[in-house]
Amino acid sequence: MQRTPSIQIRPILAALRRHKAGTILIALQIALTLAIVCNALFIIEQRITRMSRPTGLIESDLLTVQSNWVGVDADTTTPLARADLLALRQLPGVQDATLTNSYPIRGGAWTTDVRIDPNAKSGMATVTQYFTDDHALPSMGLKLLAGRNFRSDEIGSASRDSYTPPPVAIISAALNGKLYPDGSALGKQIYLGMKPSTVIGIVERLQGGETDTDSDTYADYTVLLPIQLTNYANSYLIRARPGQLANITRTVPQLLYKLNRMRLIPEKRGLRTFDAVRTQAYRRDRGMAILMSAICVILLAITAAGIVGLTSFWVGQRRKQIGVRRALGATRADILSYFLTENLLISVGGVLLGAVLAIALNLWLGQLFELARLSLSYVLVGVVVLLLLGQGAVLAPALRASRVSPVEATRSV
Amino acid sequence: MLTYYLDLALRSLKRSPGLTALMVLAIGFGVAASMTTYSVFRAVSGDPIPWKSSKLFVPQIDMWGPNGRDSDGEPPDAMDYLDATTMMRAHRAKLQSAMYQISPSVVPTEAGKHPINVSGHAVYSEFFPMLDVPFLYGNGWSAADDVQRAAVVAISSKLNEKLFGGANSVGKSINIEGKDYRVVGVLNNWNPQPRFFDVVNSGGFSTGVEDVFMPFERAIDVGIPNDGNTNCNAVPAESGFIGLQHSPCVWISYMAELDDAAAVATYRQYLDGYARDQQQAGRFAWPANNRLRDLPEWLDNQHVVPSDTKVSLLVALGLLVVCLVNTAGLLLAKFLRRSSEIGVRRALGAQRTAIYAQFLTEAGIIGLAGGVLGLLLTGVGVASVSWVLPKDIAALARLDFSLLALTLLVAIVATLLAGLYPTFRASRVQPAWQLKSN
Numbered sequence: 001m002q003r004t005p006s007i008q009i010r011p012i013l014a015a016l017r018r019h020k021a022g023t024i025l026i027a028l029q030i031a032l033t034l035a036i037v038c039n040a041l042f043i044i045e046q047r048i049t050r051m052s053r054p055t056g057l058i059e060s061d062l063l064t065v066q067s068n069w070v071g072v073d074a075d076t077t078t079p080l081a082r083a084d085l086l087a088l089r090q091l092p093g094v095q096d097a098t099l100t101n102s103y104p105i106r107g108g109a110w111t112t113d114v115r116i117d118p119n120a121k122s123g124m125a126t127v128t129q130y131f132t133d134d135h136a137l138p139s140m141g142l143k144l145l146a147g148r149n150f151r152s153d154e155i156g157s158a159s160r161d162s163y164t165p166p167p168v169a170i171i172s173a174a175l176n177g178k179l180y181p182d183g184s185a186l187g188k189q190i191y192l193g194m195k196p197s198t199v200i201g202i203v204e205r206l207q208g209g210e211t212d213t214d215s216d217t218y219a220d221y222t223v224l225l226p227i228q229l230t231n232y233a234n235s236y237l238i239r240a241r242p243g244q245l246a247n248i249t250r251t252v253p254q255l256l257y258k259l260n261r262m263r264l265i266p267e268k269r270g271l272r273t274f275d276a277v278r279t280q281a282y283r284r285d286r287g288m289a290i291l292m293s294a295i296c297v298i299l300l301a302i303t304a305a306g307i308v309g310l311t312s313f314w315v316g317q318r319r320k321q322i323g324v325r326r327a328l329g330a331t332r333a334d335i336l337s338y339f340l341t342e343n344l345l346i347s348v349g350g351v352l353l354g355a356v357l358a359i360a361l362n363l364w365l366g367q368l369f370e371l372a373r374l375s376l377s378y379v380l381v382g383v384v385v386l387l388l389l390g391q392g393a394v395l396a397p398a399l400r401a402s403r404v405s406p407v408e409a410t411r412s413v
Numbered sequence: 414m415l416t417y418y419l420d421l422a423l424r425s426l427k428r429s430p431g432l433t434a435l436m437v438l439a440i441g442f443g444v445a446a447s448m449t450t451y452s453v454f455r456a457v458s459g460d461p462i463p464w465k466s467s468k469l470f471v472p473q474i475d476m477w478g479p480n481g482r483d484s485d486g487e488p489p490d491a492m493d494y495l496d497a498t499t500m501m502r503a504h505r506a507k508l509q510s511a512m513y514q515i516s517p518s519v520v521p522t523e524a525g526k527h528p529i530n531v532s533g534h535a536v537y538s539e540f541f542p543m544l545d546v547p548f549l550y551g552n553g554w555s556a557a558d559d560v561q562r563a564a565v566v567a568i569s570s571k572l573n574e575k576l577f578g579g580a581n582s583v584g585k586s587i588n589i590e591g592k593d594y595r596v597v598g599v600l601n602n603w604n605p606q607p608r609f610f611d612v613v614n615s616g617g618f619s620t621g622v623e624d625v626f627m628p629f630e631r632a633i634d635v636g637i638p639n640d641g642n643t644n645c646n647a648v649p650a651e652s653g654f655i656g657l658q659h660s661p662c663v664w665i666s667y668m669a670e671l672d673d674a675a676a677v678a679t680y681r682q683y684l685d686g687y688a689r690d691q692q693q694a695g696r697f698a699w700p701a702n703n704r705l706r707d708l709p710e711w712l713d714n715q716h717v718v719p720s721d722t723k724v725s726l727l728v729a730l731g732l733l734v735v736c737l738v739n740t741a742g743l744l745l746a747k748f749l750r751r752s753s754e755i756g757v758r759r760a761l762g763a764q765r766t767a768i769y770a771q772f773l774t775e776a777g778i779i780g781l782a783g784g785v786l787g788l789l790l791t792g793v794g795v796a797s798v799s800w801v802l803p804k805d806i807a808a809l810a811r812l813d814f815s816l817l818a819l820t821l822l823v824a825i826v827a828t829l830l831a832g833l834y835p836t837f838r839a840s841r842v843q844p845a846w847q848l849k850s851n
Contacts, residue, residue, distance in 0.1 A: 021745055021834070021838065022742055022745055022746055025738055025741055025742035025745065026742050028738050029735055029738045029739050029742065032731065032734060032735045032738065033735055035731075036728060036731045036732065036735065039728070040728060043724070068518070068530060070518040070520065070528035070530075071518065071520055071528060071590070071591050121480075122480075159653065257527075261527070262528070264518060264527065264528055264529065264530045266530055268621075283802075283803050283804075284719075284721065284802070284803045286801075287721075287801040287802045287803065288721050288724075288725070290801050291450075291725055291801060292725075292728065294446075295446060295728055295729060295732050298442050298446060298732060299732055299735055302438070302439045302442065302443075302735065302736055302739055303735065303739065305435050305438075305439070305739075306435070306439070306739040306742060306743065309431070309432050309435050309743050309746075310742055310743060310746055312431075312432075313432075313743075313746040313747070313750065314746070316750075317750060361731075365724060365727070368720075368723070369720040369723065369724055370720075371724070
């Protein structure tokens with residue numbers, strides 16, 4: 001006669017009451033695991049989101065070279081830099097090259113406040129300023145949404161201490177949206193100091209130079225200015241022809257030293273492909289994500305193993321009772337479902353407590369470290385994962401229990 | 414007696430090898446995760462100058478007023494040129510120094526060698542005795558050198574190695590930014606972490622070395638620009654480095670040594686008096702809002718310990734707690750399964766304390782085994798920190814005897830704690846009931 005296994009909760013509860021401490025401990029373990037895993041997953045997701053932010057650049061085939069003039073009068077560096085750029089652009093394997101004071105995710109930037117009303121007391125946003133030239137757009141691989149690039153006759157030069165905002169500027173679409181939420185900033189004026197700059201172009205995206213979390217709120221507010229800074233540790237951004245990056249990484253420093261020895265390319269971070277720039281920029285975030293992942297894996301493994309261990313013990317303890325039940329007509333499926341249900345009851349208790357703990361832990365961490373608010377979907381995902389983990393872990397001992405022969409009932413312990 | 418308990422424990426552990434392995438693994442991983450993150454935390458939260466940190470103070474002057482304060486009402490964390498030099502002239506602390514970060518180029522005398530970029534600070538002569546800077550050769554310069562703006566320099570042992578092959582270079586000269594400087598001292602591997610004297614610019618930790626120190630006013634005179642952060646509440650009226658010196662922009666760090674509570678109180682009064690004078694002179698349109706923090710408070714205020722490090726440590730400790738709950742559950746099941754054995758022992762006259770001793774020995778053995786595994790895993794963890802964390806921090810995490818001892822201790826104590834309740838339950842087993850049921 002076929003019958004569906006009926007799930008009887010009352011005998012399970014009665015049995016659990018006899019193992020009160022064990023039940024509470026395993027439920028507590030599930031609850032703590034859930035609370036920690038939810039928060040760790042949340043941290044991982046936040047870091048991955050940060051790491052995958054686009055810079056707006058075409059990052060392949062891009063080389064960065066920082067070159068500082070040494071023992072050269074600051075007033076004479078502009079023609080030297082122009083000569084560098086001309087030679088770089090003619091180097092075999094180079095598609096284009098530009099000079100800039102900084103570049104996205106470099107780890108450091110020159111920021112300032114921007115206003116559209118010169119009389120406003122405080123700025124509307126913090127912006128990263130890139131002091132560069134008319135080759136910046138093609139060299140970086142930026143996408144111009146509206147307006148035009150700088151003309152070569154618009155490129156000026158200034159000392160970092162004495163510059164005044166230039167008459168023209170190109171801004172990022174994100175800054176456009178912040179300053180002029182209702183429309184295009186093209187042709188309108190922005191104030192980076194006392195003098196206005198007219199927006200002549202808008203690029204789709206251009207990230208700032210900083211990578212710490214404090215800069216997240218203004219990461220995409222950027223402005224390109226047609227000024228070559230003297231008296232500043234500028235960098236060359238050099239776009240290689242496809243497949244030529246490795247070659248020019250070797251030839252560019254040779255060329256630069258041949259042009260002029262009175263320069264310094266710092267050993268650290270002086271010569272970097274953009275892939276290296278990205279790796280170094282997000283090292284901290286990647287490290288945190290790896291650490292949190294490792295902790296999650298260890299936690300889930302230990303909790304699963306703990307459930308297997310404890311259930312195996314309980315099965316071993318109850319062989320006689322299982323035998324009696326089997327002798328009285330309980331099917332294998334009945335025994336299996338008994339243990340699965342027992343685990344489900346404990347797990348549900350655990351995850352309910354765990355969900356509360358997860359949110360409490362998040363609030364606490366948020367208070368201490370300004371961690372963002374945990375989204376409830378993480379708690380839901382965590383609940384499902386732990387319930388499945390519990391059922392999966394209990395399956396092997398439960399199957400072993402279901403294979404207990406009815407004959408066991410007749411054996412004494 | 415102990416050997417007997419050890420024997421009993423080992424037999425019991427051998428009887429269920431899977432479960433034993435599980436408990437040892439849980440303790441091992443839990444302890445190792447905690448200890449690895451702790452090693453990083455310990456490295457970044459250490460006191461860089463423990464014998465003196467409570468006597469070193471960082472003053473802050475509110476020269477920007479309410480509009481320049483952040484949300485906590487804090488004044489700027491650095492000083493402008495006017496306040497810094499005025500306070501240096503007033504000389505109200507036992508020792509003090511204003512300082513700013515520089516990054517000049519050193520031109521080697523040998524032809525054909527590339528110039529090298531060095532980093533360092535422009536400081537006053539009292540910087541060296543105040544911070545107990547160790548010297549390999551020579552010393553810092555004198556107060557007279559400060560006043561005369563002498564062309565003197567103190568260099569790191571690393572730069573000394575590079576330029577002079579490690580020989581005593583005191584009295585020799587080096588070329589910085591095209592001018593000759595006489596070496597007065599060579600520092601002896603001074604690389605404090607965090608860079609407590611200029612946290613604002615170093616961000617706390619640094620993989621680089623401070624290669625040169627030169628007199629503050631000399632650096633100003635020859636126009637060696639500030640390589641650190643400059644924060645302005647308004648665009649400077651004049652351009653250039655001179656304009657920066659005349660502006661209310663903040664870019665100078667300041668540190669003072671105050672040896673006792675009375676000196677601190679007097680200095681506080683001096684700061685408030687200074688702010689009141691500025692208010693009366695019309696420079697400040699607000700009442701005094703100064704700060705004077707000792708070094709530990711200042712490092713805390715500047716969040717020198719990265720929050721990532723603290724979060725990691727907390728999460729890893731959470732992992733350890735889960736491992737202990739896990740172990741407690743398994744020990745409980747294991748111990749109670751032996752109720753009949755306990756019953757027999759009790760009936761034969763064993764005291765409750767004997768039961769305690771027996772089961773805590775068993776827990777202790779698991780803790781010891783977990784601790785040994787934890788040692789190995791902590792070693793792996795600390796070694797792999799360097800490819801997971803940023804270099805400036807990872808380089809500081811070290812495996813040393815105290816960390817190893819702590820790992821073992823935490824493992825054993827934690828496991829004993831986890832074993833307490835199961836042991837308590839085991840000791841409560843009623844012998845009569847156990848004997849009867851069999």
